[in-house]
Structure formats: C-alpha cells, structure tokens
Amino acid sequence: MSASADSAIDPPFDAAAARQTVLERIAGAARKAGRDPGEIALVAVSKQQPDGRIDAVLAAGQRLFGENRVQEAQARWPKRRRVHPDLHLRLIGPLQTNKAPDAVALFDAIDSLDREKLARALADAAQKAGRCPDILIQVNTGAEPQKAGVLPQDADAFIQIARETFALPVRGLMCIPPVNEEPAMHFALLAKIAARNGLAELSMGMSGDYETAVRFGATQVRVGSALFGARA
Ligand SMILES: *Cc1c(COP(=O)(O)O)cnc(C)c1O
Numbered sequence: 001m002s003a004s005a006d007s008a009i010d011p012p013f014d015a016a017a018a019r020q021t022v023l024e025r026i027a028g029a030a031r032k033a034g035r036d037p038g039e040i041a042l043v044a045v046s047k048q049q050p051d052g053r054i055d056a057v058l059a060a061g062q063r064l065f066g067e068n069r070v071q072e073a074q075a076r077w078p079k080r081r082r083v084h085p086d087l088h089l090r091l092i093g094p095l096q097t098n099k100a101p102d103a104v105a106l107f108d109a110i111d112s113l114d115r116e117k118l119a120r121a122l123a124d125a126a127q128k129a130g131r132c133p134d135i136l137i138q139v140n141t142g143a144e145p146q147k148a149g150v151l152p153q154d155a156d157a158f159i160q161i162a163r164e165t166f167a168l169p170v171r172g173l174m175c176i177p178p179v180n181e182e183p184a185m186h187f188a189l190l191a192k193i194a195a196r197n198g199l200a201e202l203s204m205g206m207s208g209d210y211e212t213a214v215r216f217g218a219t220q221v222r223v224g225s226a227l228f229g230a231r232a
Pocket of ligand 1: 045047068092093176207208222223224225226
C-alpha cells in the first residue's frame with residue numbers, strides 16, 4: 001500500500017503537537033521530582049517509522065534520535081545529516097562486533113556496550129577513525145536471559161574495564177526493564193550503580209514509563225511510539 005493511501009486512513013500526524021506533549025510531560029515529571037527539566041533529553045526513537053513521520057518530527061525541531069539497528073540507521077540518516085548538521089544520533093540497540101566500525105562512523109553515542117569483546121572492537125574502530133562516540137553501558141537490571149546487558153553484579157567491574165583497559169569515554173548507563181515488572185525498582189537500581197561509579201548519564205524510560213524514569217533520575221528518555229505513533 002502506498003504512503004498516501006495509508007495517510008488517507010490514519011488520522012493526520014501532528015508532529016509538533018506530539019513532541020510538545022512529550023516535552024511537557026517530561027518537564028512536569030521533572031518539576032514534581034524537584035529536578036530541572038533542562039537536565040533531561042528527549043531521544044526520539046525513529047526505528048521502523050516512515051520517512052514522512054521522521055521528517056515531520058525533524059521539522060518540529062527534534063535533533064536527537066535513537067536507532068536500534070546500524071543498517072537501518074545508515075539508510076535513513078546520512079542524507080538528512082547533510083541538511084541538518086546539528087543532528088545527534090544514538091545507537092540504542094544491540095551491536096555486533098563486526099558492525100563496530102560502521103557504528104563508530106555514524107553514531108554520536110553508543111548506548112548498548114555490554115561485553116568485553118565489543119569494548120575491544122569499539123576501541124579499535126575508534127582508534128582507526130580518530131574519534132569515539134560517547135558510550136553508555138547497558139545493564140540487564142532484570143537479569144533476563146534473553147536480554148542484552150551486563151548483570152547488575154558485574155556492572156562495577158565492567159565499567160572499570162571499559163574505562164581503564166579500553167579507555168572508552170563511558171558517560172553513563174542504559175537499561176530496559178522487564179516488560180511485566182514495575183519499572184521503578186529497575187530505574188532505582190540503575191541510578192544507584194551509576195552514582196557509585198561516578199557516571200552522570202542515565203538512559204531509561206520509554207513511551208510507557210518515561211515519567212517514572214524522570215522521577216528516578218533519567219537524563220535521557222527514549223520515546224518512540226508516544227512521539228511518532230505505533231511502528232509499522
Ligand atoms: C524501541 C525502543 C524504544 C522506544 O520504545 P517505545 O515504547 O516505542 O517508546 C526505547 N528503547 C529501546 C532500546 C528500543 O529498542
């Protein structure tokens with residue numbers, strides 16, 4: 001089905017209004033928690049969204065985007081970056097070591113570092129490229145077997161290895177709580193691990209729970225469907 005046929009069925013997409021609503025809810029949650037709303041960045045998760053919606057969100061002023069696949073991001077962003085040099089792209093999904101050079105070339109930040117082999121691949125790629133994206137370490141706060149991320153009990157040691165052995169610019173932590181659990185305890189755990197390791201950035205909270213994440217100290221929330229509408 002063509003895009004125009006789709007838009008004849010769907011309600012019109014008002015990107016500016018959707019973005020404004022999310023920003024206001026972030027600010028409201030921040031103020032309620034006694035935080036400065038300016039401390040929290042909105043990462044617009046554009047994976048699997050149609051071009052028209054992405055361009056509309058760009059036109060509404062959004063410049064920070066998150067993608068979970070390198071190849072999809074490569075198809076989507078380089079041409080848009082030529083038009084918007086102030087774009088900022090974060091990789092929020094799992095990364096294969098053989099894609100590390102592509103990821104280092106494209107992204108401003110990689111939020112899913114979770115193993116030594118990948119730390120080595122990123123350090124090598126960064127050295128060759130002469131630049132390194134900011135790095136977040138993903139923590140599997142729910143210790144789910146199918147989920148990426150270092151286990152909470154291994155986090156301190158891994159943070160140290162990433163920083164010291166591989167000299168990576170580790171800025172903070174990222175988590176995706178288990179779907180059927182109260183996210184607050186996972187956000188609190190992530191914040192605690194970050195604090196004891198002197199890490200400032202906390203990427204946590206998605207469409208369903210970003211206000212809770214702000215309450216627990218998120219500095220970046222990753223919002224997809226609440227901003228763009230449901231994914232294809
Ligand atoms: C898809 C995705 C999101 C956004 O999910 P929504 O529920 O649509 O907001 C956030 N973080 C990660 C890691 C994702 O893969």
